[in-house]
Amino acid sequence: MSRDLETSQRFYGAVLGWQFRHGKLGETFSVAEVDGLPVAGIGALAAEMAATTVTWTPYFAVDDADKAVDRIRERTGTVAVGPLALGEQGRAALAADPDGAVFGIWEGQVRSEWRVGTGPAPAWLELRTRNAFDAALFYGEVLEWATGRPDRCEVAYEEDKVVLRQGGEPVARLSGQALEPAAFDPQVRPRWHVHFRVAALEPAVAAALSLGGHRASAVHTSDRERCVTLRDPDGALFDITEGGRDSAAPQRE
Template identity: 30%
Template sequence: MKMTDYKPGTPCWVDLGTSDVEAAKSFYGAVFGWTAETDDDPKTGGYTMFLLDGAPAAGVMPLMSPEQPVAWSTYVSVTDADATARKIGDAGGTVLVEPMDVSDVGRMAFFQDPTGAAFGVWQPRNFKGAGVVDEPGSLTWDELATRDAEAAKVFYPAVFGWGMDTNPMDGGMDYTEWQLDGKDIGGLMQMDDEHFPKDVPPHWAVYFGTADCQATVDKVGQLGGAVIVPPTPIPVGIFAVCRDPQGGYFSLIQLKEGQVGSA
C-alpha cells in the first residue's frame, strides 16, 4: 500500500540505530530487497533511507554513542512535536532527545514512556513517513512489549488519544490493539518471564511484512542473523522474531489474505 500522509497519532516511520551501517545495508538489502540512499547533508549525520521499489520503507543511522544498543525505533506522527513533548512530560514520560529540526524534512523528538520503552515522534514537513506499508518488505505492525501494560494503557491514550481493544490470547495472556478513530494502529503485550528473558527491556517491536515467513527466516540465517522465535501461527497469520548480525531485533509477519497492518 502506498502512503502519502499519516493521520496524527499513527506510527509512521521506523529506523535502525546500528554499530555498522554498511553491514546493515547489505543484510537488510538481501533480506527485504531494499536499496540504500544516503543523505549527503552533514546536518543529517549520514542518515540512510532504505527504499522498496523506490519508496521509503525504513531508515538506518550510526549509533550516537558506544553505550547505545543496536535497536529499531518507532516514530508516531504528530502535528506539533513541542506540544507533544510537553504532554508526554505531563503524563510521566521522559524526554531523551528534545524536539529538533531535521533540515527541511520535519521535526523530531525521542522519549521514554513511564514503563521504560523508548519511542519517537515525527512532525512532518517535506517527509511524511514510510511511502509503502503492509506489503512484503515494508512496515506492517508496531507493538509495545512492556512489563507494565496497565501503566501504558494510561500513558499512550493521554498523549495520543488512542483507544484500546483488549482480547484474550492462548496461554492466558491478553493482547491489546491500540486504535485511532476505531482503526487498529498497533499492539500492546504484557511481558512475562516465561516468554521474555528478564534482561529484555520494554520496547517497541517493529514487524516487516513477508510473503513467506519460513523462506525469509531461512535467508536471515544464511546472512548471519539469528532466529529468536521461529515461524509461529497466530490468528492473523505467521510471525517470527529475528536478530540481525549487529544485534538489532526485528519481527516478520506473513498476514493471511484479507488481513491488513497498522497504517
Template identity: 35%
Template sequence: MTEAAGATRRTPGTPCWVSLMVHSLGSTEDFYTDLFGWEYAPGPAQLGPYVRALLDGHEVAGMGEMPPDRQLPVAWTTYLATDDADATAEAIRACGGTVAVGPLDAGAAGRVAICSDPAGAIFGIWQAEGHMGTRTSGGTGTPVWNELITQDTLTVGKFYETVFGHDCETADAPDLDHLTLHLEGRPVASVHGVGRALPRERGAHWMTFFEVADPDAAVRRVVELGGRVIDAPYDGPLGRLALVADPEGAVFTLVRQNPPAS
C-alpha cells in the same frame, strides 16, 4: 495495517516511521538489502550518516550510524506522528514519560524527538513536513505493524491514550494482557503485557513487524547472513511470524499476514 500509500497527513498517534542506529552502516545496509531488497538514498544531513531505505522508490525505513564513541543498544525505533512535536513532548513529560533528545529540526523531514514511556520503552515522535514517512502499505520488507512489549498494559495504556488520543480495546480473553490502539476507529498498533516474561536485557520496547512472503525461508536467510533466530516461525493472530535479530542485534518480527476476513 499501515496507513495507505500516498497519505498526505498521518493521523497524530499513528506509527509513521521506523529507524535503526547501528555501528556499521554499510554492513547493515547489505544485510537488509539481501533480506528485503532495500535500496538506499541519503537522509537528512542533520542526522549525520543516515540513509532512507527504499522499495520500488518508496521510503520504508531509515538507518543511521552511531559516532564511534557511542556504545548504545542497537534497536529499531518506532516513530508516532504528531502535528506539534513540542506540544507532544510537553504532554509526554506531564504524563510520566521522558524526552531524551529534542525536539529538533531535521531539515525538510520535519521536527523529531526521541522519548520513552513511563515503563521505559523508547519511541520517537515526528512532526512531518515534506517527508511523510513510510509510504507503502504492504509487501516484502515493509513495516506493517508495531507492538509495544511491556510488563503490563494498565499504566502505559493510559499514557498513550492521554498523550496521543488512542482508544484502547482490551483483548476478549481473560488470560491475555493485550490492548489494540485505535485512532478514528482504525487499529494502528498494539500493547502486549508479558509480565515476568519481559526480557531483562531489553526491558519494555516497541517491536516492528516486517512483511515477508515466506517467514520460514526468511528465517533461514537471516541466519545465512549472520543474524540469529529468537523465536522460530509460528502461527499467531496476525499470521505466520518469527522473531529474529540482525548481525548487530537489532530484534524485529517477520510476518506473513493472514488474508483479510471476508
C-alpha cells in the same frame, strides 16, 4: 541506528528485499525503500556512541513536538533527546514511557501513501509491557489516540490486549506480560517490536543467518500469519511476518 551502515544495508537488503538511497540528512543516513516507497531509515552511530545499544525505534507523528514532549514529562515519561530540527524535514524527539520502552515522536511531513499496515510499510507494531491498560492511557494522552480525529488511532480491547486501529484496520497492539522495566534480556523487558512483512518466512530467516543474524524466538502462528523474531549483526531485534495484514495478534506455535 547501525554501527556499520553498509553491513546493515547488505543484511536488510537480502532479508527483506529493501533498496537504499541516501536521505536528506546526509551520507550517514539511508532510506530503505520497496517499489520506490520508503519503509524505514537506518542511521550510522557516531564513533563516540559505539557502546550504545542498537535497536529499531518506532516514531509517532504529532502536530507539535514541544507540546508532545510536555505531555510525556507530565505523565512520568522520559525525554532523552530533542525536540531537534532535522533540516527542513521536521523535528524529532526520542523518549521512553514510564516502563522504559523507547519510542520517538515526529513533527513534520508524513507521506500520505505510507503508514503502518499498508503497502511496503511495517506490517504492525507491538508494545510488550507490564500493564497494557496503563500503557494505553499514557500513549493515548501523549499521542491523542481515541480523540475521534480521522488521523488518530482508535483504541479497542480485544482478547485481553489493547488493539490500535486506523481507518478500521489494526496497526498495533499493546500486550501486558508482567515484565520488569530493568530486565536485562531485551526480549522480556518492555519494548516496542516492529514487524516487517516478508513473502515467505523460511528464506528470510536463512538469509539472516547467512549474513550474521540470529534467530531470537520460536515461530508464532495464527490462522492468518506467521512471525519470528530475529537479531541483525548489531544485535537489533526485529520481527518478520508472513501472511495477511488483517491480524495484529499472532499466537505461539
